Amino acid sequence: MYRYDEFDAAFVRARAxxxxxxxxxxxxxxxxxxxxxPLRLMNGLYxxxxxxxxxxxxxxxxLSSRQLRRLAxxxxxxxxxxxxxxxxxxxxxxxxxxxxxxxxxxxxxxxxMHAIQTSGNCVRNVTSDHWAGAAPDEVADPRVWAxxxxxxxxxHPEFSFLPRKFKIAITGAAxxxxxxxxxxxxxxxxxxxxxxxxxxxxVGGGQGRxxxxxxxxxDHLPAEEMFSYIEAVLRVYNRHGRRDNIYKARIxxxxxxxxxxxxxxxxxxxxxATRREAPGPPSEEIERIAAHFGPPPFLDAPARSSxxxxxxxxxxxxxxxxxxxxxxxxxxxxxxxxxxxKPISRDMAPGDATADQMDVVADLAxxxxxxxxxxxxxxxxxxxxxxxxxxxAVWRALDEASLATPNHGLVSDIxxxxxxxxxxxxxxxxxxxxxxxxxxxxxxxxxxSIGELKIKISxxxxxxxxxxxxxxxxxxxxxxxxxxxxxxLGGRADERAALGVIAGKGLAGEAIxxxxxxxxxxxxxxxxxxxxxxxxxxxxxxxxxxxxALYASV
Amino acid sequence: xxxxxxxxxxxxxxxxxxxxxxPILADAWIDLADNARAACGHAxxxxxxxxxxxxxxxxxxxxxxxxxxxxxxxxxxxxxVRLRGDAHLEAALAHLPRLGLIAVExxxxxxxxxxxxARLLRQRHGFAGDLRAVxxxxxxxxxxxxxxxxxxALLRDRDPLAALAFARGLHRAPYQPGADATTPIWTLRRxxxxxx
Numbered sequence: 001m002y003r004y005d006e007f008d009a010a011f012v013r014a015r016a017x018x019x020x021x022x023x024x025x026x027x028x029x030x031x032x033x034x035x036x037x038p039l040r041l042m043n044g045l046y047x048x049x050x051x052x053x054x055x056x057x058x059x060x061x062x063l064s065s066r067q068l069r070r071l072a073x074x075x076x077x078x079x080x081x082x083x084x085x086x087x088x089x090x091x092x093x094x095x096x097x098x099x100x101x102x103x104x105x106x107x108x109x110x111x112x113m114h115a116i117q118t119s120g121n122c123v124r125n126v127t128s129d130h131w132a133g134a135a136p137d138e139v140a141d142p143r144v145w146a147x148x149x150x151x152x153x154x155x156h157p158e159f160s161f162l163p164r165k166f167k168i169a170i171t172g173a174a175x176x177x178x179x180x181x182x183x184x185x186x187x188x189x190x191x192x193x194x195x196x197x198x199x200x201x202x203v204g205g206g207q208g209r210x211x212x213x214x215x216x217x218x219d220h221l222p223a224e225e226m227f228s229y230i231e232a233v234l235r236v237y238n239r240h241g242r243r244d245n246i247y248k249a250r251i252x253x254x255x256x257x258x259x260x261x262x263x264x265x266x267x268x269x270x271x272x273a274t275r276r277e278a279p280g281p282p283s284e285e286i287e288r289i290a291a292h293f294g295p296p297p298f299l300d301a302p303a304r305s306s307x308x309x310x311x312x313x314x315x316x317x318x319x320x321x322x323x324x325x326x327x328x329x330x331x332x333x334x335x336x337x338x339x340x341x342k343p344i345s346r347d348m349a350p351g352d353a354t355a356d357q358m359d360v361v362a363d364l365a366x367x368x369x370x371x372x373x374x375x376x377x378x379x380x381x382x383x384x385x386x387x388x389x390x391x392x393a394v395w396r397a398l399d400e401a402s403l404a405t406p407n408h409g410l411v412s413d414i415x416x417x418x419x420x421x422x423x424x425x426x427x428x429x430x431x432x433x434x435x436x437x438x439x440x441x442x443x444x445x446x447x448x449s450i451g452e453l454k455i456k457i458s459x460x461x462x463x464x465x466x467x468x469x470x471x472x473x474x475x476x477x478x479x480x481x482x483x484x485x486x487x488x489l490g491g492r493a494d495e496r497a498a499l500g501v502i503a504g505k506g507l508a509g510e511a512i513x514x515x516x517x518x519x520x521x522x523x524x525x526x527x528x529x530x531x532x533x534x535x536x537x538x539x540x541x542x543x544x545x546x547x548x549a550l551y552a553s554v
Numbered sequence: 555x556x557x558x559x560x561x562x563x564x565x566x567x568x569x570x571x572x573x574x575x576x577p578i579l580a581d582a583w584i585d586l587a588d589n590a591r592a593a594c595g596h597a598x599x600x601x602x603x604x605x606x607x608x609x610x611x612x613x614x615x616x617x618x619x620x621x622x623x624x625x626x627x628x629x630x631x632x633x634x635v636r637l638r639g640d641a642h643l644e645a646a647l648a649h650l651p652r653l654g655l656i657a658v659e660x661x662x663x664x665x666x667x668x669x670x671x672a673r674l675l676r677q678r679h680g681f682a683g684d685l686r687a688v689x690x691x692x693x694x695x696x697x698x699x700x701x702x703x704x705x706x707a708l709l710r711d712r713d714p715l716a717a718l719a720f721a722r723g724l725h726r727a728p729y730q731p732g733a734d735a736t737t738p739i740w741t742l743r744r745x746x747x748x749x750x
Contacts, residue, residue: 007727007739007742008739010726011729014723018723021720035692038663038664038694121666151729151730152729152730153729154729155698155728156730157698157699157701157702157730157732158666158673159669160669161663161664161665161666161695162666238667238670243664243665273678277678278677278731281740282744285740285743285744288743
C-alpha cells in the first residue's frame with residue numbers, strides 16, 4: 001500500500017500545524033464561527049446536532065494495521081470509544097472536543113493520515129473498490145489511479161471553491177463494487193485493444209433530492225489522460241455550475257440542463273486545451289505510485305485447503321460464515337474476508353466499530369492479511385488477503401469480537417446514514433429502523449435462503465444512506481411531525497446502476513419491518529429458483545406486484 | 555451543548571492591496587467599475603456608459619467589461635477591466651493587448667469562478683499584465699490565488715502583514731502545476747530521485 005515520502009509527510013504536517021493555529025485563533029476569540037467555518041471544514045470538522053464531528057479520510061478505503069490501531073486510539077482517547085465507518089470509506093468521530101482536534105490531526109499525520117477535503121465544496125476523498133488488488137475480476141488496479149488523483153486534487157488551486165462538493169469513484173474490475181455511476185465522476189477502468197489501461201468516464205451521477213445515474217461521456221480515455229480530462233470537467237463545472245441554489249449546484253444539474261451531448265462536447269473542447277496546458281503526472285510518477293501497490297508476497301498455496309474444508313465440516317457456524325463472508329481471491333489458496341459491522345443487535349449502529357474491535361481487526365490484518373484492512377462503502381471492513389488455512393483462526397477471533405455476523409450482502413447487511421440520532425439535517429431516525437429490520441430477519445437460515453438483498457436507509461432527502469440505489473431503499477420523511485418513511489424498489493449501484501422507484505405512500509416506522517417482510521415473502525414465492533436474486537425477480541416482473549405486496553395489509 | 559455561531563465582523567475589515575510578498579503601497583489604478591466605491595461617493599463608479607465618453611478621469615482606469623469598447627484607443631493612461639465571475643471571457647479577449655490590468659471579482663469567498671478565469675487568462679490567452687483579485691478576498695485564499703496567476707489582491711483583513719505571513723506558510727510545494735512558476739511535487743520527486 002502507499003507510504004508517504006518526505007513530500008507527502010511535509011504537506012500533511014504543515015496542514016495540521018496550520019489548523020492548530022486556526023483553532024487557537026478561534027478559541028481565543030480572534031476568529032468568529034463564521035470565519036472559522038470554512039477553515040475547519042477544510043479539515044473535516046463539522047458542527048453536528050450535539051457536538052463537533054471529525055471526518056477522517058481513508059483514501060480509497062485502504063488501511064494498514066498501524067493506521068487502524070491509531071483510529072482505535074483516537075476513538076479511545078478523544079471520543080467515546082467507537083468510530084463510525086461511512087459510505088464514503090471514511091471514518092467519523094462523533095464526540096471530539098474542538099480543543100483536541102489539532103492533537104487528533106497530529107496523531108493522524110504520524111501514521112500518514114489526514115482529514116483534508118473530507119468536507120467543503122472541493123474534490124472529496126476518492127473512493128474505490130474495497131477488493132482492489134484481490135478480486136479475480138480485476139483488469140487494472142484502481143488504487144494506483146486513486147492515489148494519483150488524491151494527490152492531484154489535494155489543495156487544487158483552481159478547484160477548492162466549486163459550486164458544491166465533488167465526489168470521484170474509480171473501479172478497475174468487471175463488476176463495479178464502488179458504485180461509480182452514483183458519483184459526480186465515475187471512472188471504470190478497462191483494458192484497451194492494445195493492452196493499455198483505458199477509462200470509461202461517467203459524469204453527473206448522484207443522489208440527494210434530484211437523483212441521477214451518471215451519463216457516459218467518454219468510453220475509451222487513456223488512463224494517463226484522466227487528470228487533464230477531469231480538469232476539463234471541473235473547469236466547465238466551476239465556471240458554469242449553478243451557485244444561486246444549493247440544491248441545484250451539483251454537476252448533475254448542469255449536465256441535465258445542458259444535455260449530455262452538449263456537456264460532453266464542451267468538456268471535449270476544453271480537454272483539447274487542458275491536455276496541452278495541464279498534463280497530469282508524468283509516467284514515472286505513476287510508476288512510482290504503482291510500485292507501492294504490487295501484489296504482496298503470496299505463498300504458493302494449493303487452491304484447496306484441507307484444514308479449511310475440515311473446519312467447515314466440523315463447525316456449522318464457521319461453515320455458514322465462510323459461505324457468506326468469504327470470497328474468491330485472485331491468488332490460489334487465498335480468500336477475501338468481509339468483517340461485518342452489521343451485528344443483529346440494538347447496541348451498535350451499521351458501520352460502527354468500537355476501539356477494541358478496530359484493534360482486533362488490526363491484529364488480524366497484521367497476522368493474516370499482509371498488514372492490510374479495507375473499509376467498504378457498504379460500511380463493513382475487509383481483510384483482503386487471507387490464506388484459506390488461516391480462515392478458522394480469523395473467524396474465531398472475529399466471532400469473539402462480535403465481528404463475524406454471517407450476513408455479507410444479505411437482508412441485514414444494511415447501509416444506513418447516522419440519521420436523526422446524530423445528524424443536523426435528518427428528518428427521521430435511520431439506525432433504529434435498520435436494527436428493527438435486522439431483528440425481524442434474525443434467523444440466519446432464512447437470511448441465507450433469501451440471498452442477496454441490499455437495503456439502504458437515509459434519514460433525509462440528502463440520501464447519505466444511498467436509498468436511491470438500494471434494491472429496497474428507505475427514505476425518512478418528516479410528515480406532520482411524525483417519522484414517516486417512503487419505500488423505493490429496484491435501485492442498484494453496480495455496473496447496471498439504476499434508481500429505485502418510489503412505491504406508494506409513506507409508512508410509519510413501526511410498519512416498515514412488516515412491509516419489508518411481506519415483500520420478501522412475495523419474492524420467495526415468485527422467484528424461479530434460488531439463483532434468481534430479489535433484484536433479478538423484481539426486474540423480470542416489474543415493481544408493481546412487489547408494491548402490492550408491500551402494502552397488502554395497510 | 556451546541557457551540558454558538560456569533561455573527562461575523564468580517565465585512566467590516568478594511569481592504570489592503572497586496573502582492574505575494576508585501577503590501578503594494580503605490581498603486582495608480584482608479585477603479586471606475588467598483589460599485590461599492592461608487593456607492594460611497596469615491597471614484598464615481600459608472601454604469602451608464604454613453605454619457606461618459608469625454609468624462610473619463612485622467613490616469614490609469616479600470617472599467618466594466620461592457621464599457622471597454624467605448625474607451626478611445628488614443629486615450630492616455632493605462633486601461634484595465636473588471637470581470638465578474640460570470641463574465642463572458644471571449645468578450646474581453648479582443649481587448650487583451652490594450653489591457654494593463656484585469657481585476658477579477660470574487661462576490662463571496664465561496665465563489666470560485668475567478669480561479670478558473672485567472673488560469674485561462676494566464677495559461678491559455680497569455681495575459682501578461684497585472685491580474686488582481688478583488689471582492690471578498692480572505693487570507694486563507696491568497697496562496698490559491700497566486701497559484702492561479704494572480705499578481706495582486708485587494709485583501710480584506712485587519713492585519714495584512716500577518717495575513718501575508720500566514721499565506722506564505724500555505725504556499726508550499728504543491729501536488730499539481732498551476733499558472734505560476736511553483737514546481738509541483740512530482741517534479742521535485744524526480745529531481746530528488748536523480749540526485750540519489
